[in-house]
Amino acid sequence: MALLPVEEALARLLAGAAPLGEETIPLAQAGGRVLARPVIAHQTQPPFDASAMDGYAIRAADVLSVPVELKLIGESAAGKRFSGVVANGEAVRIFTGAPVPQGADTVLIQENTKRLAGDSIRVLQTVAQGRNIRRAGLDFAVGDVLLEPGRVLDPAALSLAAAANNAELHVVRQPKVAILATGNELVAPGENPGPDQIIASNTSGIAEIVRLNGGMSLDSGIVRDRIEDIETAIGTAIEMGADILVTSGGVSVGDHDLVHAALTRRGMKLDFWKIAMRPGKPLMSGILPGKVRVLGLPGNPVSSLICAHLFLAPLVCALSGRHYRPDIRAARLAIDLPANDSRRDHIRAEIALAENGELVATPLPLQDSSMLSALARANGLIIREPDAQPARAGAPCEVFMLR
Known part of the structure; x- marks a missing residue:
């Protein structure tokens, strides 16, 4: 036969x-799995206008000419917003990720200010309207399709699904x-x-x-x-x-x-x-x-x-549900190889990068199919097609990368 x-x-x-088919699993167990259904955003991110820097939430019109002093009226931190309104000549101390208060339309970074005695700051540099603010929905909004079926759930995909408030995901079984x-x-x-x-x-x-x-x-x-x-x-x-x-x-x-x-x-x-x-x-x-x-x-x-x-x-x-992509690369032989017989051969080899940028494949001296130490040493297989003719050192070859 x-x-x-x-x-x-x-x-x-x-x-x-x-x-x-598919199954529904907790987000914490979904690493490396393949999505069976789209991941939808269940909330907007960021959910509010947020500061991108540590500094002061102010009105840009107040700092068209500097230096100028502004009255410090409060603080807005991540998880605890300033509930008041910023009026003319006022500033709110703000930290990265904190909600931008009503009335403020820009964030001045703290390096461009000087804190004065009492409740005031001196502004040393102008800032344009809208600077250093991450607008609500900058990343995504409720209802957005964030990940499509077929996506392997890598670290970034898992974090995105979590940020969009997905506690469970539909994945391929x-x-x-x-x-x-x-x-x-x-x-x-x-x-x-x-x-x-x-x-x-x-x-x-x-x-x-x-x-x-x-x-x-x-x-x-x-x-x-x-x-x-x-x-x-x-x-x-x-x-x-x-x-x-x-x-x-x-x-x-x-x-x-x-x-x-x-x-x-x-x-x-x-x-x-x-x-x-x-x-x-x-x-x-x-x-x-x-x-x-x-x-x-x-x-x-x-x-x-x-x-x-x-x-x-x-x-x-x-x-x-994964797409299989064998890592097959072009290389050159480091030594001569004899003619092959009627079976495709997979020669255990060490694949190294030469100075000219090409891969060079060096067959291991022993190819016995019981030798695990040789397979562990090899990082690729030289593919020799059936009835391949003798090949000289430097001849092109294909290698199947193992690692």
């Missing part, structure tokens, strides 16, 4: 993937991603592995990729290589409301690779299995009853994480 090209596999995986690791050889981090066991590491990296792309991970634990146990774990993930079931390991063709069989017994409709890429050839995709999407990742840690970057990240984005 011919291996499926990477582009076709990704297109099939994302076919029909769309935001999952987070996709729930159940992560199931399989293998007799695996134990959880913190446990003591037996003589033939290793620490399960894939779940931690996969969960972070889910989080970074707007999803919620559900740790389904580690399941031994027993088809009944794997079936039970699949059923539990479905009962937990998973939108995506990610399996790690058990998708190859060995005697102990039982995930495909267990999924089939649970009713999975297989879409594809095995793609033309390195690392990550055994990648599997299908649909379980209830429209639960399945992504079967290889067990080798590097293969698992690279497949999660390339396939799981865009799928989670599509379901969470």
Whole structure:
């Protein structure tokens, strides 16, 4: 059977993937979520004419000629306004953010005055009408549409929604991603592995990729290589409301690779299995009853994480309402590379900025798909298309940035 090209596999995986509906959540929990409805202003900001500076609220007509003395009649502070009216020859001490009193039409900054004995100030510089005043509604007014659907709620968006008196927001529902690791050889981090066991590491990296792309991970634990146990774990993930079931390991063709069989017994409709890429050839995709999407990742840690970057990240984005933009950049090779075979290769590399402003990609010397230390060292992947010819140092290449 011919291996499926990477582009076709990704297109099939994302076919029909769309935001999952909406939910209403408290503003304090909305960071990083995607708006499902517009954010409307429920009050005007600022709600009154406010001073933009510390100084004195006065009438501009009183300071057409300087120096001149004005009578100080009171104070206006943020949260406690001056309730009187400023008349000819009068001034009110005012602070940043405080309401501008009635009768005043400008704010004179305090540096351009001198405080005199008693209740008066000497004005040393003229000021035009309307200076240093933030007019009511300068930022927004009641009923304004402040944020459109599809906006990722970053710090500025959250602050804007709060300023407009929105205590709750309508957001796209987070996709729930159940992560199931399989293998007799695996134990959880913190446990003591037996003589033939290793620490399960894939779940931690996969969960972070889910989080970074707007999803919620559900740790389904580690399941031994027993088809009944794997079936039970699949059923539990479905009962937990998973939108995506990610399996790690058990998708190859060995005697102990039982995930495909267990999924089939649970009713999975297989879409594809095995793609033309390195690392990550055994990648599997299908649909379980209830429209639960399945992504079967290889067990080798590097293969698992690279497949999660390339396939799981865009799928989670599509379901969470985010627009997926892979960070692919132009670079030049630091060393010669041999011809590639029939699979797209993703070579772990260090990407650095040269003095001429170009990116230079240096492949790491060891590319074994079990070496997490090399993947952690790499900040990008050199993409080598199937059947690519040998390339010399300095030749152009494409790199997929990991960080």
